[in-house]
Amino acid sequence: MRDLNECKAEIFRRSDEKLExxxxxxxxxxxxTLPVIVCVIAGAxxxxxxxxxxxxxxxxxxxxMGGDEPGVAEEAFLSVEKNGEVLMRVTDSEDTRNxxxxxxxxxxxxxxxxxxxxxxxxxVGSVDGDSNPDCYTFTFLIDGExxxxxxxxxxxxxxxxxxxxxxxxxxxxxxxxx
Amino acid sequence: MDNGESSYRxxxxxxxxxxxxxMNELFRGLVFFVNRYVCDPYTAExxxxxVFSELIIHKKRYNFKSSLKTYLYMLGRSRALDYLKHNKKLxxxxxxxxxxxxxxxxLLEEAVIKDERKKAVNEAILKLPEDMQIxxxxxxxxxxxxxDAAKVLKKSKKQVDNLLYRAKKELRIILEEERELNL
Numbered sequence: 001m002r003d004l005n006e007c008k009a010e011i012f013r014r015s016d017e018k019l020e021x022x023x024x025x026x027x028x029x030x031x032x033t034l035p036v037i038v039c040v041i042a043g044a045x046x047x048x049x050x051x052x053x054x055x056x057x058x059x060x061x062x063x064x065m066g067g068d069e070p071g072v073a074e075e076a077f078l079s080v081e082k083n084g085e086v087l088m089r090v091t092d093s094e095d096t097r098n099x100x101x102x103x104x105x106x107x108x109x110x111x112x113x114x115x116x117x118x119x120x121x122x123x124v125g126s127v128d129g130d131s132n133p134d135c136y137t138f139t140f141l142i143d144g145e146x147x148x149x150x151x152x153x154x155x156x157x158x159x160x161x162x163x164x165x166x167x168x169x170x171x172x173x174x175x176x177x178x
Numbered sequence: 179m180d181n182g183e184s185s186y187r188x189x190x191x192x193x194x195x196x197x198x199x200x201m202n203e204l205f206r207g208l209v210f211f212v213n214r215y216v217c218d219p220y221t222a223e224x225x226x227x228x229v230f231s232e233l234i235i236h237k238k239r240y241n242f243k244s245s246l247k248t249y250l251y252m253l254g255r256s257r258a259l260d261y262l263k264h265n266k267k268l269x270x271x272x273x274x275x276x277x278x279x280x281x282x283x284x285l286l287e288e289a290v291i292k293d294e295r296k297k298a299v300n301e302a303i304l305k306l307p308e309d310m311q312i313x314x315x316x317x318x319x320x321x322x323x324x325x326d327a328a329k330v331l332k333k334s335k336k337q338v339d340n341l342l343y344r345a346k347k348e349l350r351i352i353l354e355e356e357r358e359l360n361l
Contacts, residue, residue, distance in 0.1 A: 004202065004205060011231045014231040
């Protein structure tokens with residue numbers, strides 16, 4: 001049997017050896033798992049935003065998109081209804097944005113000409129589609145946000161704010177092309 | 179005497195000489211204890227070296243809740259049982275090697291047990307079943323409390339108490355028989 005000093009030397013030799021093995025194992029694990037983790041993160045970064053985008057867009061327009069193309073993401077979408085019936089749908093993002101900008105400009109121009117304010121009217125019934133046979137509803141869905149305009153006769157109403165302007169159907173047709 | 183805790187604290191603080199103190203205090207006793215299981219002083223020494231190297235590798239594993247001696251003996255027991263599990267096959271030893279082993283065991287006993295009376299008891303307890311041997315060894319030779327012995331043996335205090343009660347009874351018979359033979 002060995003004396004205590006020899007045993008001590010053996011203890012330190014073995015512990016050094018084991019520590020070295022442990023270090024090597026740790027390195028090996030790190031080198032094998034690191035690329036996997038990077039791949040997973042990169043994959044998630046590529047796939048996840050698309051998945052989320054498809055989900056949010058396909059959920060929100062569910063009411064009026066009519067389920068034509070389920071799961072297809074639309075950045076901008078316009079639906080025109082005449083007296084509650086779908087007259088047309090515009091799925092082209094650029095056209096929809098142009099139409100929306102055109103209508104928004106009409107409201108802005110009106111606000112400037114009336115000294116910066118457009119008094120919102122409370123009487124929604126006056127432009128309500130049920131009481132007027134020629135009631136058009138324009139529903140825009142742009143970047144997940146919905147905006148609705150109602151045209152009754154010559155009065156165009158922004159539903160969210162209640163602002164109203166007078167515009168001829170011809171002018172609107174020019175802007176939207178319905 | 180604190181069974182090595184203060185020395186181990188010093189060792190953790192960077193005092194290398196503290197490890198010598200732990201070695202002097204506990205190493206031979208651990209070899210002697212492990213030898214009870216493996217019945218081979220060389221293997222027992224090897225296991226004890228492994229146990230001590232654990233102290234260096236996993237410095238934070240010992241939590242100072244039990245004594246360092248108890249912790250080392252727990253490790254030693256578990257290593258010894260592992261060894262026995264992995265070496266279940268009967269091993270045949272050359273007669274000359276067997277003599278060497280017996281001599282080494284005598285030397286180990288000499289190194290650990292100074293008291294003649296204890297030596298007589300040590301010879302007697304070799305005739306006891308293994309679990310009794312270990313229990314008597316821990317309490318009688320290592321001066322461990324029943325609690326510490328229970329921790330090492332992974333038994334309850336009551337079980338250790340029962341083991342020791344039966345061991346003492348049997349030891350009394352063995353020692354009396356030997357005395358009669360000597361007379």
